[in-house]
Amino acid sequence: MTPSTTVHSPLRLYGRSGELAIVETLLGRLAQGDGGALVVTAPPGLGRSALLDAAAETHRARHHGPVLHVTAVPAERRLPHSGLHALLGSAPGPLSVPPEHVLRSGITPDALLTLLRETGADRPVLVCVDDAHAWDSPSREALGFAARRLGAGSRAAVLIASADETSFAGLPALRLGPLDDEAASCLLERLTGRSPDIDPGVRGELLREAAGNPRLLAGLVGHLTPDQLAGRTVLPFPLPGGESVIDAHAAQLDGLPAETRALLLLAAAAQEHEPEGTGADAGLLLRAGNRAGLGATLLDRVLFGPGGIPGVLERTGSRVHFSHPLLGRAVLRHAPPAHRRAAHELLAALLGQASAHQLPALVQRACAAPAPDAVLASALERAATAPRPYAERSAALTRAALLSTDEADRAARFAEAAEHARLAGDTGRARALLTRVAAAPGTPLPGAVPAGGLTRFTRGMLALRDGPATDAREALLAAAAHLAPHDPARALSALLAAAEAAWAGGDAIAYLDALNRIPGRPHDPAVAPYLAGVRAVFAGRMAEGHELLGQCLRAAEAGEDPWALLRAGACALVVGEAESACRAGARALAAVRSKGPEVLLAHALEQLAYAELRAGRHARARAHALEGLHAARRNGQSNATTHLHAVLALTASVEGPAEACAAHADTALAGAGPHGLAQAATLATWAVARADLAAGRTGEAAARLAPLVRPGPRHGHFGIRMLALPCYVEAAVLAGHGTEWADELADAVREFSIWTSRTTDPHAPAQLARCRALLAPADEAEARYAQALAHHDRAGGDFERARTQLLYGQWLRRRRRTREARGPLRDALVGFERCSARAWVDRATGELRAAGEAVDPPATDAGPSVALTPQQQRIARCVAEGATNREIARRLSVSPRTVDHHLRNIFALLGVRSRTELARVMDRWS
Numbered sequence: 001m002t003p004s005t006t007v008h009s010p011l012r013l014y015g016r017s018g019e020l021a022i023v024e025t026l027l028g029r030l031a032q033g034d035g036g037a038l039v040v041t042a043p044p045g046l047g048r049s050a051l052l053d054a055a056a057e058t059h060r061a062r063h064h065g066p067v068l069h070v071t072a073v074p075a076e077r078r079l080p081h082s083g084l085h086a087l088l089g090s091a092p093g094p095l096s097v098p099p100e101h102v103l104r105s106g107i108t109p110d111a112l113l114t115l116l117r118e119t120g121a122d123r124p125v126l127v128c129v130d131d132a133h134a135w136d137s138p139s140r141e142a143l144g145f146a147a148r149r150l151g152a153g154s155r156a157a158v159l160i161a162s163a164d165e166t167s168f169a170g171l172p173a174l175r176l177g178p179l180d181d182e183a184a185s186c187l188l189e190r191l192t193g194r195s196p197d198i199d200p201g202v203r204g205e206l207l208r209e210a211a212g213n214p215r216l217l218a219g220l221v222g223h224l225t226p227d228q229l230a231g232r233t234v235l236p237f238p239l240p241g242g243e244s245v246i247d248a249h250a251a252q253l254d255g256l257p258a259e260t261r262a263l264l265l266l267a268a269a270a271q272e273h274e275p276e277g278t279g280a281d282a283g284l285l286l287r288a289g290n291r292a293g294l295g296a297t298l299l300d301r302v303l304f305g306p307g308g309i310p311g312v313l314e315r316t317g318s319r320v321h322f323s324h325p326l327l328g329r330a331v332l333r334h335a336p337p338a339h340r341r342a343a344h345e346l347l348a349a350l351l352g353q354a355s356a357h358q359l360p361a362l363v364q365r366a367c368a369a370p371a372p373d374a375v376l377a378s379a380l381e382r383a384a385t386a387p388r389p390y391a392e393r394s395a396a397l398t399r400a401a402l403l404s405t406d407e408a409d410r411a412a413r414f415a416e417a418a419e420h421a422r423l424a425g426d427t428g429r430a431r432a433l434l435t436r437v438a439a440a441p442g443t444p445l446p447g448a449v450p451a452g453g454l455t456r457f458t459r460g461m462l463a464l465r466d467g468p469a470t471d472a473r474e475a476l477l478a479a480a481a482h483l484a485p486h487d488p489a490r491a492l493s494a495l496l497a498a499a500e501a502a503w504a505g506g507d508a509i510a511y512l513d514a515l516n517r518i519p520g521r522p523h524d525p526a527v528a529p530y531l532a533g534v535r536a537v538f539a540g541r542m543a544e545g546h547e548l549l550g551q552c553l554r555a556a557e558a559g560e561d562p563w564a565l566l567r568a569g570a571c572a573l574v575v576g577e578a579e580s581a582c583r584a585g586a587r588a589l590a591a592v593r594s595k596g597p598e599v600l601l602a603h604a605l606e607q608l609a610y611a612e613l614r615a616g617r618h619a620r621a622r623a624h625a626l627e628g629l630h631a632a633r634r635n636g637q638s639n640a641t642t643h644l645h646a647v648l649a650l651t652a653s654v655e656g657p658a659e660a661c662a663a664h665a666d667t668a669l670a671g672a673g674p675h676g677l678a679q680a681a682t683l684a685t686w687a688v689a690r691a692d693l694a695a696g697r698t699g700e701a702a703a704r705l706a707p708l709v710r711p712g713p714r715h716g717h718f719g720i721r722m723l724a725l726p727c728y729v730e731a732a733v734l735a736g737h738g739t740e741w742a743d744e745l746a747d748a749v750r751e752f753s754i755w756t757s758r759t760t761d762p763h764a765p766a767q768l769a770r771c772r773a774l775l776a777p778a779d780e781a782e783a784r785y786a787q788a789l790a791h792h793d794r795a796g797g798d799f800e801r802a803r804t805q806l807l808y809g810q811w812l813r814r815r816r817r818t819r820e821a822r823g824p825l826r827d828a829l830v831g832f833e834r835c836s837a838r839a840w841v842d843r844a845t846g847e848l849r850a851a852g853e854a855v856d857p858p859a860t861d862a863g864p865s866v867a868l869t870p871q872q873q874r875i876a877r878c879v880a881e882g883a884t885n886r887e888i889a890r891r892l893s894v895s896p897r898t899v900d901h902h903l904r905n906i907f908a909l910l911g912v913r914s915r916t917e918l919a920r921v922m923d924r925w926s
Contacts (some may be wrong), residue, residue: 013050014190014214015183018884023055023208026157030124031064037147039168040161042176042323044248045215048161051176053127065123066092072134082105083139087129087288088115095119106138109145120155127711133162144168157631163252178212178324185215191198191221192229201230201435204428204636209239211325216245223906231435237402243630249330253312259294260309261331262339263302266292267313267320267854269343273351273363279321287350288343345366359383359396360578366399377403384420390597398433399521411437411451412451414665425598427636434458453482456492464497465599465637469505469676473498477514487524489671496527496567504639506678506717512538526555530567537574542758546575553580562591562600569607573614576761581611602632602640609647616763616797619836622651626908633904639680642671646680646906651689653694654799656838659921660910661691682717686724689873693731694839696846701731707749724754727766730807733774743777763800766791770804773811781811799840802831806844809851818851825851870908875902879915880922 019040026038042048042321050072070090076082085103088095097107097115098708107115114787119125124317131139146157148170165173178816179187184207192198202224210217223241253261266288270280282303289299308314314321323330332340348364349418350891362380369376380400397417404410418433437455460475480494495518502510515531521582522528539735549571556568572581585608592600612621625647645668652661667686671677687703692701705728708716708888716724725748732741749771756764766788771783784806810823812818830843831837868876878888885903889896912918 013047013054014187015052015179016047016176016816017882018887019051019176021882021884023051023159024058026159027055027064027126030059030126030155030157031062033155034152035120035124035150035156035158037171039156039171039544040159040176041163041165041173042073042161043163043213043252043326045213045326046176047214048176049130050214052130052159052161056126056128059126060689063211065120065125067126067128068119069128069130071130072132072323074131076135077134080136083129083132084112086144087127087139087143091119107142109142112142113146113149116150116156116158117154124155124157127156127158128161130161131163132160133164133167138380140167144171144339147171148476165439179214181207184212184214187217197226197230199229199435201428201431201433202229202231202235202264205235205239205432208428208432209242213245213326214770216242216326219244222443234436235432237436238831246330246333248328249324250334252327253331253334256309256312259298260302262292263289263294263298264309264313264331265335265339265343266347267322268328269340269364271551272346272359272367273324273347273394273395274343275389276635277325279316279319282315284347284354285320285348287354288346291346291350291822307449310333311516314324328545341368341370357383357386357388359386359388363396363399366396366403369403372405374405375408377401377405377409377413381416382694384416390420390424390861391426394418394424394426394433401436408451412454415451415454415458416670419461420455422458422461422600425601425631425635427462430458430462433568433918445760446836447845453479453486454490456482457490460494460501461497462503464504465603465632465635465639467639467675469501469639469678472856473501473505473507473514474511475519476501478518489613492518492527493563494522503719504643504679505676506682508538508718526552526564529555529566530552530571540758542575546760549575551686551844553577553584556584557587560587560591560595562595562597562604563590565591566604566607569611576764578611578614578616578757578761579896582608582615582617584609598636599635602628602635602637602644605631606640606643606647606867609644613647615651615662616760616799616835618651618799619656621647625651626905629908630904638671639675639677641848642668642675642677643683645671646683646687649684650690652839653687653690654835654837654839654904658691658695658839661839663685663910665829679717679720682720682724685716686720686727687729689724689729691839693727693734694842694843697729698735698838702737705731722752722759725752729771729774730803738775749775762795763792763797766795766800766804770807774807778815784900785811798831798835799837802828802835802837802844805831806840806847810847813847813851821851822848822853826853868906872902872906872909873904875899876906876910876918876922878902880919884917901926 006266023038026036029036040048042053056069058662059065059067068087068090071087072083079103084107085099088097088102096118097111097114099275116125132143135143143158143160144167147160147168149417150156150158160168160171162168165171170320170739185203188203188206192675201599205492206217206220219241221229221241223239224235227234228235253264256264265287266285267280268290270284275281276618288302289303302309302313303315303320308320311323312327314323323651336345344364344367348361349366352358353362359380361674362376362383362393365378366376380396380403384396384400394417397413397420401410401413401417404413407706414433414436418430418437420432421430434455436518437451442634444496456475456479460472460479463472463475476494476498479490481497483491483494491856495514499511499514510537514587515534518531522531529548533545533552536542536545536548552571553568556564565584568590569581569584570579572584585604589604589608592598592604605624609621609624609628612624628644629641632638632644637652645664649664649668651663654666665684665688666681672681672684685708689701689704692698692704705724709721709728710716711721729745729748730747732738738745749768752771753768754769760854767785769788769791773781773788776784788804789801789808792804805824805828809821809823809828812821812824825844825848829841829848832840832844885896885899890900912921
């Protein structure tokens, strides 16, 4: 026997703060002498019993009064009054009606009500009945009658846990849903003793399989060995440990007619070839039901009627879904094998007749296969090359791997399945599939890619979005070497991704090294001008580089390849063409949204947000960055999350509030450090320095920027130095370091001058003239400012022009030319207001007042109201008051999903990471 993992029993309920608050309200009223009732409903395993146990323990611990606590025994369901006999028998002391009398002679509902009131006469009594749906009918009816009449002054409360509320209609009901990802992750940490060894892929597979069901998660963890949890040995398939929860779901279906259960089997089987969570096609089920001889009335009512099968099967448009994912699994698990195979074979026949795409039919045939089948596995693998959704192809390749008879073929197919799961944006699934790719003896089929090279490629690509940049680069370089003889297209992708990892890590030498490993005639001819252009730019041959990168940009814009468009957008940013980068980024985003792959969504939004930032459109940059954060978190891409927080810090350094800038920057720096993301760290530090500059903290800004703009290793990112240099010169001069740092500043401006002559960035000439004005003697500075403003007139862009006007007006005022200073300062204020640069409006207002002009005082800092919409403010206040998403939804008459969407935006806008942090922010501003 293999040792299993010791499951640590949870000492608290995870993800149930809202539900516990509702129960606490009931207990609080009971302690004050007022009774009541609550029915807690949920599918098996979601924590009904745990919530009742917590309530009973709380009541006992406070010494408020007795607790009558019982769990129903299904075997006694046909024995009248057996439930109440057990309940009264749990009383800690004698009652006026003995339990034996109840079992022998019964008890009327009004007598039970009187008994409960008598029991709570001296001290409040709490009655807890678990699995009350399994009680005998007289006991259920009597308990429901009594519970409905417990109110003010009754000193008795009833807490009922039931599979549904139908037996207790009219009572307040609380329905438990699955745990969210955060709560399930916390529970998993508790169950594994917070072991740092749990593999991310195993973690993802456990959370996916448990589907937010805490009891199921505990069962799965308890059946895995420490080596399996750590990813050192392959996970069993299917995962053991969930049988009791699945069986409990199946028990809910026992009373259904045979014909209904046959339709449920078809519905469960039909989901096998569909992407997870999308349900089954009602039209296909209608054809299958007709072929299986099911009644037309049943089919019409279930598949096209408004109700489906209450609590079991629901219809949304043309799709049919089980009310809970585990119900579908329960149906398949408990169906006789012959019936299950017949359902899959029937669906395979119908799908084969109805569609030119053979993949769904082959998946159904695979589900019906009683044993490994090499021919069917090969057919599945071939069909998975057709243009279908990546998640669907990954699932098909997984089945092909399970059907394989050769170990090498099985490993190669699992590797392909993992790569397709990655492309689908399912990081956890990809990592879990990689654990199944073991070193296999033998040779794969002719023409197949060896599993080792593809595994390295997928691991490297996963690390690129969710791991240390150096690890990603090394894995991708190794993958390229392994793949080159067999799969030159993926080898090229590996080298381009390795270069991207080096760029993110701020290693210019490694960046060029990765590109230089690409053959002189790359597999994709469109890459050739990109390579030549980048090499020319790095060699200082800017005109040549611009021409070559322009070719790359024009070629990409003629097509819809998202990879090519993203590469073209990066080219445009390198040469300073922000508008071209925005166009390419928008095209790439549209292509990803239309055809995928999902894995590129966060990256496309990140690149577009940065391009909009470079173009001076801060509000658009913020909107794209917020959407990118949602996509990155959904797809498990922590590096993209880090980069997007850096972009949001930069937008907040312009728009404010300062607290949001600091919070986003802190989050970005916290993620950048462990993963070596120099680009994100540089952007975040620049953002904080720019916020310091806006607030007049020029010394702090100069100290932050000095390391970023100095050349060499262990300083700022090589691709961002020149962009941050004008801020550095401004901060240093305004902080009074113009004389002390004169030589260093002059060298910096000379370097910026060379860069300006080579870039096509429209703002660079104006920024250069502004830097020269800041360093110029008094008799030259004014002409330099005029030159800078003339450049701004040609380049456009409110923010950069307003900054120059602010500095010019400030320079005039300090030379006691206050009347002349007011014009530039007014223009600066208007410019900052026009581009919503709230962080800079105060500075311009202060300068204008100092120049002797009356200015309306700025609005009092409204805290979150500066950044949040009115609806977001209302939600934030509700969270600060301790309300759950469901309670907020009820209060504001919106759906919980809408609350969740707004809450994610609130977190991102204010730079907080938890409800507790949000409550602190709201308390501080209130």
